[in-house]
Amino acid sequence: MTVLDNGKFTRVAVAFHTLLAFDVFALFxxxxxxxxxxxxxxxxxxxxxxxxxxxxxxxxxYGLILLVGFFVPLLLSSxxxxxxxxxxxxxxEDMEAGLQDLRFALGRADERHPNARQFAGYSEDEVPxxxxxxxGVAYIDSVMLTLLIxxxxxxxxxxxxxxxxxxxAAAMAFVAFHGLLGVIMLMGIVFHIFEHGFHPAFYxxxxxxxxxxxxxxxxATPPEDERESATGIERLQLRSSWGxxxxxxGAAAALGVAGFGLAAIFDYAYPIPLDLTVGGGPTNYALxxxxxxxxxxxxxxxxxxxxxxxxxVQATKREFESEADTGADTGATAAVDD
Amino acid sequence: xxxxxxxxxxxxxxxxxIAVCAVIGVVVATGLVWYVxxxxxxxxxxxxxxxxxxxxxxxxxxTGRAAPAFTWLVLLxxxxxxxxxxxxxxxxxxHWMAFRRxxxxxxxxxxxxxxxxxxxxxxxxxxxxx
Numbered sequence: 001m002t003v004l005d006n007g008k009f010t011r012v013a014v015a016f017h018t019l020l021a022f023d024v025f026a027l028f029x030x031x032x033x034x035x036x037x038x039x040x041x042x043x044x045x046x047x048x049x050x051x052x053x054x055x056x057x058x059x060x061x062y063g064l065i066l067l068v069g070f071f072v073p074l075l076l077s078s079x080x081x082x083x084x085x086x087x088x089x090x091x092x093e094d095m096e097a098g099l100q101d102l103r104f105a106l107g108r109a110d111e112r113h114p115n116a117r118q119f120a121g122y123s124e125d126e127v128p129x130x131x132x133x134x135x136g137v138a139y140i141d142s143v144m145l146t147l148l149i150x151x152x153x154x155x156x157x158x159x160x161x162x163x164x165x166x167x168x169a170a171a172m173a174f175v176a177f178h179g180l181l182g183v184i185m186l187m188g189i190v191f192h193i194f195e196h197g198f199h200p201a202f203y204x205x206x207x208x209x210x211x212x213x214x215x216x217x218x219x220a221t222p223p224e225d226e227r228e229s230a231t232g233i234e235r236l237q238l239r240s241s242w243g244x245x246x247x248x249x250g251a252a253a254a255l256g257v258a259g260f261g262l263a264a265i266f267d268y269a270y271p272i273p274l275d276l277t278v279g280g281g282p283t284n285y286a287l288x289x290x291x292x293x294x295x296x297x298x299x300x301x302x303x304x305x306x307x308x309x310x311x312x313v314q315a316t317k318r319e320f321e322s323e324a325d326t327g328a329d330t331g332a333t334a335a336v337d338d
Numbered sequence: 339x340x341x342x343x344x345x346x347x348x349x350x351x352x353x354x355x356i357a358v359c360a361v362i363g364v365v366v367a368t369g370l371v372w373y374v375x376x377x378x379x380x381x382x383x384x385x386x387x388x389x390x391x392x393x394x395x396x397x398x399x400x401t402g403r404a405a406p407a408f409t410w411l412v413l414l415x416x417x418x419x420x421x422x423x424x425x426x427x428x429x430x431x432x433h434w435m436a437f438r439r440x441x442x443x444x445x446x447x448x449x450x451x452x453x454x455x456x457x458x459x460x461x462x463x464x465x466x467x468x
Contacts, residue, residue, distance in 0.1 A: 012356060062367050062368075062371050063367075065363075065366060065367035065370055065371070066363045066364060066366070066367035067363065068363075069362055069363035069364075069365075069366030069367050070359050070360050070362065070363030070364075071359070071363075073358075073359045073362050073363075074355065074356065074359040077355050077358075077359065078352075078355070101432060101436060102432060104436055104439065105432045105433075105435035105436040105439065106435070107439065112436065133429070140422075153370055153371070153374045154374070156371065156374045156375065157374055157375050169408070170408060173408035173409075173411065173412060176412050176415075177408075177411060177412060177415055180412065180415040180416060180418075180419055181415060181418075183419050183423075184418060184419055184422040184423075187422060187423055187426045188422070188426060190426070190430075191426045191429050191430050191433075194430055194433065194434075195429075195433055198434075198437055199437055199440070200437055200440050200441035200444055201440065201444065233440060233443055233444060234443045234444060234445070235445070236444050236445065237444060237445040237446075237447060238441050238444040238445065238446060238447050239447055240447035242441060242447075243441075246434070246437060246438075246441075250430065250431075250434040253430045254427060254430050254431060254434075257423060257426050257427050257430060258423070258427060260423075261419055261420065261422075261423030261424075261427075264416065264419045264423075265416050265419055265420055265423075
């Protein structure tokens with residue numbers, strides 16, 4: 001019997017996560033086809049050209065504020081949400097988990113730290129609900145989304161911007177600021193896609209963000225003495241395609257992060273270039289390949305988000321059918337065993 | 339909706355709260371965009387004074403290419419990109435290595451049975467392959 005990670009997301013959180021994902025992907029594709037047009041000219045053309053991408057970007061920006069404006073009060077107004085926020089406080093264990101992860105990757109530790117477990121194999125009490133990486137994601141996302149929304153609103157309408165700042169140059173500085181901040185977010189999302197798409201036990205996608213808690217099949221945790229390791233992972237079978245896909249995705253993620261990071265650092269946007277476009281820096285094939293690999297991983301994220309939702313529909317259907325079969329509360333194993 | 343009903347405020351309140359928060363979201367987003375768009379949506383064209391000396395179109399570009407404060411702000415952001423980029427790169431590589439170790443512990447593919455994404459299934463009992 002396998003041990004699944006606990007479904008952690010409520011139904012609303014599942015919907016929020018998917019909508020946020022599509023919204024942010026739309027923002028990335030439109031925003032960076034403009035900012036890194038040297039490398040992503042094809043994306044701009046694909047999305048409908050200069051005018052269209054900016055319209056889509058604004059529309060998605062509006063959607064982002066709407067989603068955040070909905071979810072933050074929802075989180076704050078529920079006892080459970082406030083409890084989760086309280087759990088975000090970093091602890092010493094999180095530091096240790098980070099170090100142990102490095103030791104584990106290098107082969108010097110036998111297991112990942114409980115605060116790092118994606119593949120839990122523990123009851124909920126034993127493993128914190130938010131991994132140390134999850135905490136980092138929550139912090140970075142909060143800061144980034146706030147800064148991106150504020151700077152995005154400041155450059156929404158350049159003529160209105162003149163009321164806040166006296167020169168167009170100031171407005172352009174905020175355009176550069178906005179674009180550069182977004183790169184941090186983008187690099188983080190690339191990592192997020194790799195982290196949750198290529199864990200060998202969950203590959204090709206970790207379902208906890210797609211199947212809500214209420215629909216996650218019950219878990220039969222084998223007794224401690226029947227497990228060979230703390231997680232029971234050795235009972236699971238690896239998918240045959242995991243090896244090469246993970247090699248490709250890992251390389252694409254690493255090169256994509258490097259490409260976007262280098263482009264953001266070396267392309268100049270401020271002081272304002274005379275032709276008013278972000279550019280300069282090492283414009284060459286290597287950088288173009290790196291950036292396009294990053295976009296490839298983002299596109300993979302779109303596919304995986306869709307796939308996760310398909311699996312949720314499937315799981316819901318299966319749950320429904322197995323309930324109809326037994327006509328009773330099916331308990332732990334029905335959905336797992338079918 | 340039983341999953342939300344175990345939240346503190348009970349079943350009926352959750353739907354209401356979701357509805358209220360949805361309204362808050364719409365109001366916040368619409369209000370902010372409306373505000374930065376200069377209030378009601380009417381067309382506002384900047385007036386043209388056609389000389390650089392008169393502060394006309396293009397004058398602010400030619401005189402305002404840089405402001406030290408913003409140059410530093412952008413530089414600071416680039417530094418943040420560098421730090422975040424290296425950290426994220428490390429995380430990607432570290433997870434890649436960790437995933438490889440985890441994969442090595444799992445049963446090799448091809449032994450029948452499917453696990454993971456579909457919700458997990460038991461590997462055949464006695465299938466202690468490899």
